[in-house]
Amino acid sequence: MQARNMLAAVATGINCSTGMSSLIRKEIVEKAGGLQTFAKYLGEDYFLAQECVQQ
DSSP states (O other): OHHHHHHHHHHTTOOOOOGGGOOOOHHHHHHTTOHHHHTTOTTHHHHHHHHHHHO
8 A cells, every 4th residue: 555655645746654663864964953843743754855845
């Protein structure tokens, strides 16, 4: 199910990230405010990915 959702998101141009398989450079995370900034969110991987895309 997850693979199908990811393929559909990529095909339609939607930025989609699965937190358990994300690799983000430490410098980018720190530039985005660090992990503490996103700790308040249940879907922190989503919000972190959105912030990194905007960087």
